[in-house]
Amino acid sequence: MYIYDQYDHEILRQRVAQFRDQTERYLAGDLSEAEFLPLRLQNGLYVQRLAPMLRINVPYGMLNSTQLRRLARIARDYDKGYCHVSTRQNIQYNWPDLDQVPNILAELAEVEMHGTQSSGNCIRNVTSDQFAGVAPDEIVDPRPYCEIVRQWSSFHPEFAFLPRKFKIAISGSEMDRAAIQVHDIGLQLVRNGSGEIGFKVLVGGGLGRTPVIASAIREYLPQEHLLTYLEAILRVYNLHGRRDNKYKARIKILVRAMGAETFAEAVEQEWQHLKDAPSTLRREDIERAKSYFTEPDYQNLDDASAQAQLEQQASDNIAFGKWLSRNVRQHRVDGYAAVTLSLKPTGIAPGDITDTQLEHIANLAERYSFAEVRTTHEQNMVLADVKKTELFDLWQEARKLGFATPNIGTLTDIICCPGGDFCSLANAKSIPVAEAIQRQFEDLDYVYDLGDLDLNISGCMNACGHHHVGHIGVLGVDKKGQEFYQVMLGGNAGNKASLAKVLGPAFEAEEMPEVVQKVVNVYLENRTEEELFIDTYQRIGIAPFKERVYAKAS
Amino acid sequence: MPKLVKDGAIIEDTWQRLDKPEGEAAEVRVPEGQVIVPLSVWQAQREQLQARSDIGVWIDSDESAYDLGNDAQSLPLVAVNFPAFMDGRAFSTARLIRERFGFNGELRAVGGFIRDQLCYLSRCGVNAFRFDDDNADLEKAQQSLADFTEFYQAGVDQPQPLFRRRA
Numbered sequence: 001m002y003i004y005d006q007y008d009h010e011i012l013r014q015r016v017a018q019f020r021d022q023t024e025r026y027l028a029g030d031l032s033e034a035e036f037l038p039l040r041l042q043n044g045l046y047v048q049r050l051a052p053m054l055r056i057n058v059p060y061g062m063l064n065s066t067q068l069r070r071l072a073r074i075a076r077d078y079d080k081g082y083c084h085v086s087t088r089q090n091i092q093y094n095w096p097d098l099d100q101v102p103n104i105l106a107e108l109a110e111v112e113m114h115g116t117q118s119s120g121n122c123i124r125n126v127t128s129d130q131f132a133g134v135a136p137d138e139i140v141d142p143r144p145y146c147e148i149v150r151q152w153s154s155f156h157p158e159f160a161f162l163p164r165k166f167k168i169a170i171s172g173s174e175m176d177r178a179a180i181q182v183h184d185i186g187l188q189l190v191r192n193g194s195g196e197i198g199f200k201v202l203v204g205g206g207l208g209r210t211p212v213i214a215s216a217i218r219e220y221l222p223q224e225h226l227l228t229y230l231e232a233i234l235r236v237y238n239l240h241g242r243r244d245n246k247y248k249a250r251i252k253i254l255v256r257a258m259g260a261e262t263f264a265e266a267v268e269q270e271w272q273h274l275k276d277a278p279s280t281l282r283r284e285d286i287e288r289a290k291s292y293f294t295e296p297d298y299q300n301l302d303d304a305s306a307q308a309q310l311e312q313q314a315s316d317n318i319a320f321g322k323w324l325s326r327n328v329r330q331h332r333v334d335g336y337a338a339v340t341l342s343l344k345p346t347g348i349a350p351g352d353i354t355d356t357q358l359e360h361i362a363n364l365a366e367r368y369s370f371a372e373v374r375t376t377h378e379q380n381m382v383l384a385d386v387k388k389t390e391l392f393d394l395w396q397e398a399r400k401l402g403f404a405t406p407n408i409g410t411l412t413d414i415i416c417c418p419g420g421d422f423c424s425l426a427n428a429k430s431i432p433v434a435e436a437i438q439r440q441f442e443d444l445d446y447v448y449d450l451g452d453l454d455l456n457i458s459g460c461m462n463a464c465g466h467h468h469v470g471h472i473g474v475l476g477v478d479k480k481g482q483e484f485y486q487v488m489l490g491g492n493a494g495n496k497a498s499l500a501k502v503l504g505p506a507f508e509a510e511e512m513p514e515v516v517q518k519v520v521n522v523y524l525e526n527r528t529e530e531e532l533f534i535d536t537y538q539r540i541g542i543a544p545f546k547e548r549v550y551a552k553a554s
Numbered sequence: 555m556p557k558l559v560k561d562g563a564i565i566e567d568t569w570q571r572l573d574k575p576e577g578e579a580a581e582v583r584v585p586e587g588q589v590i591v592p593l594s595v596w597q598a599q600r601e602q603l604q605a606r607s608d609i610g611v612w613i614d615s616d617e618s619a620y621d622l623g624n625d626a627q628s629l630p631l632v633a634v635n636f637p638a639f640m641d642g643r644a645f646s647t648a649r650l651i652r653e654r655f656g657f658n659g660e661l662r663a664v665g666g667f668i669r670d671q672l673c674y675l676s677r678c679g680v681n682a683f684r685f686d687d688d689n690a691d692l693e694k695a696q697q698s699l700a701d702f703t704e705f706y707q708a709g710v711d712q713p714q715p716l717f718r719r720r721a
Contacts, residue, residue, distance in 0.1 A: 007716060011704050018701045022670060035668050038640060121640070151706040151716070157677035158649055161642025227715075238646045239618070273654060278718060279708050285717045 001062050001372060002147045002292045004112045011155065012109045015116060019043045020102035027099060042122055042160065044115020045101055046424075053422065054093045054101060055118040056108060058375050060128040060146040060170075061089040061382075065362035065371040070111045072358035078104050083358075085343060085351040087415055087464055088167070089127050089375045090118060094422050116154055121162045123153035123234070127169045129177040130340075130376040133293060134384045136332050140189040140197050142172035144289035145226065148281065152227050159234050163241035164249035166234070167206075174495075179377065181205045181214045181497035182469060184251045185233060190220065197223045203233060203263065204255030207463035211499045212252040215260035217267060223286065225271075227279045232271035236263070296370040296385055301335025306388035313392050322448055323395055323406040331384075337391060339369075339383045340376070341403035342413065346438040349431040350416040351379030360401045368394050377466075378415055380408065405444075411453040411520070412438045415466055419459030419476065420483070426459035428476025428483035433457055433512050440513035441520075450520065453533045454493065469493040471534045472519060473500040474512070485512055489519065489545055490537050501542055504550055518549045557692055559672075560660065560682040562699060564692045567684055569610060569631065571664065584609070590633050590664075593617050596625070604628065612664060615643040619650035626657040634680065636665035645678045652679035652710045669694060673701040679710035 180186025205214025419430030456470030610631030
């Protein structure tokens with residue numbers, strides 16, 4: 001994991017001091033509401049429906065146990081004893097007092113954390129694959145590059161007042177788990193014919209009001225040119241992105257208006273001036289970043305015997321077996337596995353976690369996984385380096401603590417924004433709908449049998465719940481002051497990214513569990529043995545689902 | 555006389571800035587003395603104005619640094635305008651004027667920018683700050699220039715990114 005040196009600490013210390021001064025000036029009436037707005041946003045502070053909301057960056061999802069404990073302490077001392085894992089791997093507090101925020105940021109700075117650029121019209125926290133460094137299908141570990149981009153983008157003087165927010169995601173594996181096709185910039189690490197490392201560069205993806213799959217503007221960018229090329233993209237966007245209408249201000253609209261090819265040419269032209277500038281990465285610069293992400297102290301383990309033991313345990317204990325198949329993933333190193341702790345038990349807002357739970361996870365991380373944890377954009381947490389021989393012990397502990405619901409990747413592992421209960425942008429509540437659907441599908445065996453099924457809920461078209469890329473997407477809409485829910489089908493977030501199609505007229509909240517049940521029934525009746533929900537949908541299309549859901553009661 | 559912050563000091567502003575013309579830029583009468591003219595006036599009257607040594611040019615946020623281009627090198631002053639402080643195009647325009655077109659004179663921010671942007675603006679090559687509000691507290695503004703003293707990225711002020719300077 002990256003460790004701050006004196007420079008990082010000094011810069012962050014200055015940032016906290018700057019924001020403390022800005023907050024004081026605001027509270028004293030010396031800084032207007034309009035002027036304070038972008039300044040507080042760029043430190044993670046929203047003013048929400050009921051209270052301010054503070055978003056803390058978790059750079060590319062990596063946390064250590066010390067940071068978890070600090071997050072717990074802040075939840076206890078400054079909030080109502082819990083926080084929320086967001087769909088961009090970040091942590092959100094829903095109830096801090098505005099005048100306490102500088103103190104919270106100072107406490108975070110001590111453990112190398114911050115809310116810098118976690119909102120506002122600037123370059124946001126870089127996100128990545130929660131299985132970075134341990135995934136068997138990894139081409140190159142994306143984390144050193146994430147850290148290089150994090151530093152470059154933090155306090156970037158030229159790009160702090162962009163037309164709109166700007167999100168970058170980096171994937172280093174064959175399977176895209178970072179949703180790079182729906183980011184403003186998606187970077188796919190690749191190796192060229194000679195084995196050299198570079199990036200495929202995608203631009204202009206995004207969800208929100210106008211969902212778009214990103215366009216590739218460069219098939220291979222040698223790694224040393226990463227920063228100058230990003231600078232060229234951002235400069236073209238900063239100068240030419242629309243500023244007259246915030247709904248048309250994202251880079252996806254610019255790319256679409258110019259055409260991806262013309263946009264690529266404009267970037268190329270700008271880049272010719274920036275290429276080979278001092279921001280070009282030398283071998284030693286990349287090596288230095290990589291030196292922070294070396295392997296933990298893995299032991300030489302006998303994978304075959306560990307695997308045999310696991311299989312025995314799984315057959316002795318069906319519940320453990322199910323957890324093993326849903327919540328545990330293959331690891332690159334023999335004898336190890338990556339475990340996802342589910343933050344989605346029924347009845348808890350997806351991604352919500354209490355102070356004591358954070359501390360329990362810190363304990364689990366210290367005992368089982370080199371004291372590190374990752375957050376996921378599906379709003380769960382991962383222990384990435386667990387010995388297979390210790391999985392059964394971990395499962396028992398996690399079960400007691402409520403993190404072992406074997407639902408990862410299933411219908412009840414719902415991605416859900418905070419919605420109208422908290423967010424001032426929302427048109428409708430999302431958490432109660434998620435809960436009602438979870439209750440409809442409480443039978444774990446049934447859910448397990450359904451297999452991989454992404455259900456994503458957003459409380460408004462800003463799409464924080466990524467509803468466009470859910471196999472089943474749910475969008476809260478407001479009609480004359482009443483909340484309704486639009487259902488869409490067929491979205492996909494991974495390599496074969498696709499956008500969901502609207503099923504038909506929206507429903508009331510109470511109807512939603514039944515509607516989802518009907519959609520699931522159509523799948524069950526039509527699936528072939530090897531088909532997942534998305535496969536069946538792609539084969540039979542939307543019509544049979546539509547017919548069933550909107551059939552008149554006879 | 556109104557004041558501004560230039561090179562970290564508070565001094566009197568000896569320049570007058572002409573608004574954008576409503577009519578033909580070619581017909582605008584540019585007065586005597588130190589005058590900052592709109593880009594359109596510069597373009598329309600380039601030949602006459604080039605003969606003077608007391609002409610500066612201001613670039614609005616929807617205008618391009620490329621439209622001034624290398625002309626910048628012969629000018630004592632170039633200004634970038636903020637129609638509103640949230641309009642961040644001036645940050646890029648300033649860098650282009652300095653880094654692409656090699657301008658070494660006074661690069662001035664004008665318009666509705668705020669004190670909290672000074673540090674970043676100065677990293678983009680702006681060395682003079684003339685607030686629209688004549689009552690702005692320039693001493694406080696001066697202090698904001700030092701909000702940060704260390705930076706990750708290369709800028710006009712420090713062409714070497716931190717990763718090349720780290721011990």
